[in-house]
Amino acid sequence: GDSVTQMEGPVTLSEEAFLTINCTYTATGYPSLFWYVQYPGEGLQLLLKATKADDKGSNKGFEATYRKETTSFHLEKGSVQVSDSAVYFCALFPGSARQLTFGSGTQLTVLP
Amino acid sequence: DTAVSQTPKYLVTQMGNDKSIKCEQNLGHDTMYWYKQDSKKFLKIMFSYNNKELIINETVPNRFSPKSPDKAHLNLHINSLELGDSAVYFCASSPGHSGNTIYFGEGSWLTVV
Numbered sequence: 001g002d003s004v005t006q007m008e009g010p011v012t013l014s015e016e017a018f019l020t021i022n023c024t025y026t027a028t029g030y031p032s033l034f035w036y037v038q039y040p041g042e043g044l045q046l047l048l049k050a051t052k053a054d055d056k057g058s059n060k061g062f063e064a065t066y067r068k069e070t071t072s073f074h075l076e077k078g079s080v081q082v083s084d085s086a087v088y089f090c091a092l093f094p095g096s097a098r099q100l101t102f103g104s105g106t107q108l109t110v111l112p
Numbered sequence: 113d114t115a116v117s118q119t120p121k122y123l124v125t126q127m128g129n130d131k132s133i134k135c136e137q138n139l140g141h142d143t144m145y146w147y148k149q150d151s152k153k154f155l156k157i158m159f160s161y162n163n164k165e166l167i168i169n170e171t172v173p174n175r176f177s178p179k180s181p182d183k184a185h186l187n188l189h190i191n192s193l194e195l196g197d198s199a200v201y202f203c204a205s206s207p208g209h210s211g212n213t214i215y216f217g218e219g220s221w222l223t224v225v
Contacts, residue, residue, distance in 0.1 A: 046215070100145070100147075
């Protein structure tokens with residue numbers, strides 16, 4: 001079946017540090033890939049997405065590139081801010097199960 | 113304008129009670145979902161409806177029953193609540209199954225005491 005594997009958290013960085021959160025997937029077919037973000041006490045927000053191989057999704061300084069050859073969709077940001085502290089979820093859709101399959105989430109804390 | 117709205121946002125109730133969480137989307141989407149987020153933040157799908165028809169029903173206790181009166185609404189009814197049902201429940205919707213984005217509601221924090 002489909003699966004998404006994210007790097008274990010929590011991740012703690014200082015403000016303005018470089019961020020990478022690794023995400024790899026296994027799926028049949030060619031799913032779209034997503035990063036969702038959940039700020040403390042809030043719901044899930046779409047951060048960015050990519051719908052086919054080599055596409056780059058970007059938003060709010062975050063980027064991720066759909067790499068079919070390595071089945072990866074790593075999230076990066078050049079300079080994190082305290083306000084980026086949240087849980088980040090990698091996901092694929094629809095996959096064989098016609099549903100959004102999530103990774104386990106990575107807690108990011110950015111210190112001033 | 114809230115695209116996917118669910119109520120209540122917070123719910124504290126006693127074991128054995130029956131409760132419902134309502135969800136409505138104003139995006140004109142055909143497909144709606146319920147996801148459960150546990151205390152470790154892990155998200156797992158519970159149900160999916162397409163045009164009021166159940167298409168995904170994961171292994172959840174039959175105390176959980178989704179109801180879709182029309183394609184803009186998918187309510188979640190839970191009978192005989194147990195302590196282990198405490199979680200955050202997210203409603204979501206998408207245009208279909210083709211890889212379009214899924215939009216989430218703000219979540220309903222259920223605490224069973």
